[in-house]
Amino acid sequence: MSSLLFDVPGPKARSRNRVLSVLTVLVVLAIVAFILLRFAQTGQFTAAKWRIFTFPLVQQTIVTSIGATLGAFATAAAGSLVFGILLAFGRLSDRSWISRPCYGITELLRAIPVLIMMMILYYGLPPLGVHGITPFTAVVVGLAAYNGSVLAEVFRAGIESLPQGQKEAGYAIGMSKGQVQRIILLPQAVRSMLPVIIAQLVVILKDTALGFIITYNEILFQANYFGTQSQYGSPVLPALMVAGVTYIVLCLLLSGFAKWLELRLRRGPKAIKAAPPRIMADA
Amino acid sequence: MKAFFATKRLGAAAVLAAAALALSACGGGGGTAAPGADSGAAPSYEVAKDVALTGSPTFDKIKSSGTVRIGVKQDQPGLGFKDAATGEYTGFDIEIAKWVAASLGVPADKIEFKPIPSASRESAITNGDIDYYVGTYSITDKRKQLIDFAGPYFITGQGLLVKKDNSTIKSEKDLAGKNVCSATGSTPIQNIKSNFPDTKTTEFDTYSKCVEALKGGQVDAVTTDQAILIGYAAQEPDTLKVVGEPFTTEKYGVGLPKGDTALRTFINKMFTNGGDTWKKIYDGTLGKSGTKVDQPKVDQY
Amino acid sequence: MDTLLNNLDLFTTGFKNTGILFVFSAVFALILGTIVAAMRVSPVPAMRAAGTVYVNTVRNMPLTVILAFFALGYPKLGLVPISFLSAAIIGLSLYTATYVAEAIRSGINTVPVGQAEAARAIGLPFLPSLLLVILPQAFRSVIPPLFSVFIALLKNTTVAAGFSVLEAGAIRQNLSERGEPAIVGLLWVALIFVLLVIGVLSTLQRYFENKWRVAR
Numbered sequence: 001m002s003s004l005l006f007d008v009p010g011p012k013a014r015s016r017n018r019v020l021s022v023l024t025v026l027v028v029l030a031i032v033a034f035i036l037l038r039f040a041q042t043g044q045f046t047a048a049k050w051r052i053f054t055f056p057l058v059q060q061t062i063v064t065s066i067g068a069t070l071g072a073f074a075t076a077a078a079g080s081l082v083f084g085i086l087l088a089f090g091r092l093s094d095r096s097w098i099s100r101p102c103y104g105i106t107e108l109l110r111a112i113p114v115l116i117m118m119m120i121l122y123y124g125l126p127p128l129g130v131h132g133i134t135p136f137t138a139v140v141v142g143l144a145a146y147n148g149s150v151l152a153e154v155f156r157a158g159i160e161s162l163p164q165g166q167k168e169a170g171y172a173i174g175m176s177k178g179q180v181q182r183i184i185l186l187p188q189a190v191r192s193m194l195p196v197i198i199a200q201l202v203v204i205l206k207d208t209a210l211g212f213i214i215t216y217n218e219i220l221f222q223a224n225y226f227g228t229q230s231q232y233g234s235p236v237l238p239a240l241m242v243a244g245v246t247y248i249v250l251c252l253l254l255s256g257f258a259k260w261l262e263l264r265l266r267r268g269p270k271a272i273k274a275a276p277p278r279i280m281a282d283a
Numbered sequence: 284m285k286a287f288f289a290t291k292r293l294g295a296a297a298v299l300a301a302a303a304l305a306l307s308a309c310g311g312g313g314g315t316a317a318p319g320a321d322s323g324a325a326p327s328y329e330v331a332k333d334v335a336l337t338g339s340p341t342f343d344k345i346k347s348s349g350t351v352r353i354g355v356k357q358d359q360p361g362l363g364f365k366d367a368a369t370g371e372y373t374g375f376d377i378e379i380a381k382w383v384a385a386s387l388g389v390p391a392d393k394i395e396f397k398p399i400p401s402a403s404r405e406s407a408i409t410n411g412d413i414d415y416y417v418g419t420y421s422i423t424d425k426r427k428q429l430i431d432f433a434g435p436y437f438i439t440g441q442g443l444l445v446k447k448d449n450s451t452i453k454s455e456k457d458l459a460g461k462n463v464c465s466a467t468g469s470t471p472i473q474n475i476k477s478n479f480p481d482t483k484t485t486e487f488d489t490y491s492k493c494v495e496a497l498k499g500g501q502v503d504a505v506t507t508d509q510a511i512l513i514g515y516a517a518q519e520p521d522t523l524k525v526v527g528e529p530f531t532t533e534k535y536g537v538g539l540p541k542g543d544t545a546l547r548t549f550i551n552k553m554f555t556n557g558g559d560t561w562k563k564i565y566d567g568t569l570g571k572s573g574t575k576v577d578q579p580k581v582d583q584y
Numbered sequence: 585m586d587t588l589l590n591n592l593d594l595f596t597t598g599f600k601n602t603g604i605l606f607v608f609s610a611v612f613a614l615i616l617g618t619i620v621a622a623m624r625v626s627p628v629p630a631m632r633a634a635g636t637v638y639v640n641t642v643r644n645m646p647l648t649v650i651l652a653f654f655a656l657g658y659p660k661l662g663l664v665p666i667s668f669l670s671a672a673i674i675g676l677s678l679y680t681a682t683y684v685a686e687a688i689r690s691g692i693n694t695v696p697v698g699q700a701e702a703a704r705a706i707g708l709p710f711l712p713s714l715l716l717v718i719l720p721q722a723f724r725s726v727i728p729p730l731f732s733v734f735i736a737l738l739k740n741t742t743v744a745a746g747f748s749v750l751e752a753g754a755i756r757q758n759l760s761e762r763g764e765p766a767i768v769g770l771l772w773v774a775l776i777f778v779l780l781v782i783g784v785l786s787t788l789q790r791y792f793e794n795k796w797r798v799a800r
Contacts, residue, residue, distance in 0.1 A: 005625050005710065005718065006626075006627040006700075006704075013627070017627055017629070020630070021628050021629060021631070024630040024634055028634050038662070038663065041662075042660055042661050052368060055367070055368035055369075061370075107782055108778060108782075110781075111778040111780075111781035111782050111786075112774045112777055113740070113742040113753065113777055115742045115743055115753055116774050120774065122403075122410075123406050123760070123766040123767075123770065124771070126406050127405075127409060127765060127766065127767065133406075135403075135412075202643075206646040210646075213648075215400055220648055220652065224489075224652070225358065225367065225398075226367055228489065228492060229367045230491075230518055231366070231518065232368070234495055234498070236660055237661075240652055240653050243649055243652075244649050244653070247644065247645050247649060248641060248644045248645055251643075251644035251645075255644075467757045486754075496659070499660060500665060501665065
């Protein structure tokens with residue numbers, strides 16, 4: 001691990017580290033203090049700027065918008081997992097007329113910015129006569145398409161990193177290729193790639209915030225609206241603080257759940273100790 | 284009827300809804316004014332019964348669901364504004380929207396307002412997110428390719444909003460080298476880009492963000508229809524002011540799904556025959572500033 | 585094709601600003617990210633903590649919120665005024681730096697421990713051993729994930745369209761003002777991104793990956 005980059009500090013190094021620690025703390029405190037001071041000086045902490053959040057309807061709207069964010073996240077997450085698995089199996093297919101197009105689709109969807117994809121769905125399709133596209137569908141389909149293609153690569157890498165023996169053992173007991181992939185390879189791949197999968201889910205959760213640009217009424221959209229209510233003192237920064245903290249809490253909850261899940265799975269039947277390839281979540 | 288006084292604090296919207304219900308309940312009885320109706324600024328509208336309107340897919344949808352979804356602005360004081368704390372919609376456009384709904388036989392409590400910013404209006408209408416849109420929606424030929432307009436129901440023109448202490452911008456002639464903000468996809472920003480090439484532009488999805496940028500000093504002026512700007516200036520008279528005379532003509536219409544001629548004709552007829560109601564709405568909202576205007580003649584293209 | 589040719593000015597300005605956003609943010613993010621990564625592996629506990637808190641906070645916030653802070657919230661603080669373009673560059677850099685830091689840190693972890701031990705054995709202190717021995721080796725294995733981070737950055741620049749920066753993501757709204765069909769403009773933008781990402785960045789990524797492959 002990275003801690004091996006330095007030896008156990010001796011007395012001299014310890015005192016030097018202490019000085020550096022104090023310095024770091026001072027610098028960080030100075031930055032934080034400066035920001036807080038500016039916030040305070042411009043009246044961001046006054047009761048007037050926060051009054052808007054004391055109204056029951058405002059609180060209710062915030063809860064609704066968190067629901068909207070989570071709803072889009074859950075649907076998009078489920079969609080991208082399914083789409084990702086299908087694409088991964090497609091790419092691993094022996095038939096080139098399946099694997100080639102799947103490869104093309106994966107590469108293509110990964111190259112287009114999610115926001116552009118959402119815009120194509122929401123602004124581009126309706127004039128062509130496609131009906132029933134709401135901001136919700138545009139957000140969900142855009143996220144599922146992009147993250148599905150990223151997850152497809154993750155699943156594929158996970159499956160390919162498994163020892164050959166797993167596959168061979170499956171065939172040896174008479175399983176078909178589909179069965180081997182579904183019953184033997186995929187569960188192990190998912191387990192070994194779980195950290196990356198969760199990281200990608202966090203990306204989905206964060207990217208639901210793009211929905212505000214195409215007018216999906218999620219957390220950030222509402223925060224912007226509250227921020228411009230001038231009869232309550234235009235609380236732009238308080239509203240952004242509320243939105244920021246809400247997102248951090250939601251993401252940490254998701255990551256925490258992931259950690260818990262990982263630990264649980266570790267305790268389960270022995271996991272294959274194949275070193276998973278280093279793949280990073282793709283923001 | 285005494286119970287109405289208890290509901291007064293729920294805000295004019297609830298009162299209006301109650302009033303509309305009371306009206307429809309009294310029906311042929313000749314419209315006894317519901318108590319509380321005069322406490323709000325806006326009039327209430329008689330909810331039409333047995334609306335004879337055929338051949339309009341939008342109306343069929345409204346009729347079968349019993350509710351109407353209306354796209355509006357939520358951040359334009361005086362025109363279309365939603366108070367975050369009470370959830371109450373107020374303004375001239377809101378009243379027009381309620382009037383149309385009532386004439387289609389939908390009571391006020393069956394109206395679902397959907398706040399939609401300028402840039403997404405056409406999409407929202409063509410997608411069927413909303414049944415119609417009433418929100419400072421200028422009638423232009425380009426938009427007519429995608430949707431249809433009933434009206435116009437109001438005429439205004441592009442104006443300028445600056446900080447109270449600004450003395451350099453007095454009219455649109457002083458815009459060279461200045462940074463002017465308006466909403467993405469709106470008519471005014473197009474006008475600035477094509478007719479004022481020396482002017483820098485900043486774009487946000489809503490005018491209220493432009494107003495925030497103006498107050499923060501990131502832009503020198505906000506430009507859009509003067510009616511909208513007057514609303515902002517009225518809200519913060521100590522920091523903002525409207526300068527110059529309107530330098531374009533904007534006609535506000537009700538945005539409808541393309542091809543729904545039956546509904547368009549119906550609403551146009553309502554505007555033409557409803558001069559008194561229009562005047563009442565105007566006096567109760569925009570007219571409070573003292574300005575007088577006449578209802579424009581509808582354009583049944 | 586007409587949509588592209590008739591509005592070439594719009595597409596050139598748009599992608600020029602996308603380029604500006606990308607290059608500046610990439611450079612700043614690389615610098616900041618390397619510093620943060622160094623902090624996170626340093627022997628000083630407070631530095632490690634500061635780096636960790638920064639990465640975990642920013643990574644768990646949507647880019648949109650960060651950009652909204654710099655474009656809409658920052659001016660409220662009455663500090664030096666910044667343009668919307670600079671605001672977007674600052675936001676993108678701070679956001680991307682966390683991903684750069686994580687990529688570099690995981691790259692550092694791939695360098696065999698013996699390298700660090702050897703560096704210390706010849707008497708190099710922490711910083712020289714990191715800069716002269718570890719990072720040069722780490723950067724090789726960091727190249728592929730780093731390219732992925734920058735590809736993500738290129739695509740993320742489109743988010744600035746929501747904050748008054750005329751870049752590729754904002755081409756649609758300007759086109760629709762000119763009365764062009766949205767879908768055609770959007771497909772052109774998508775196509776150009778595909779060319780940039782697959783044609784340029786991914787190809788470079790593969791080239792460097794092969795050139796600097798480390799046999800371990």
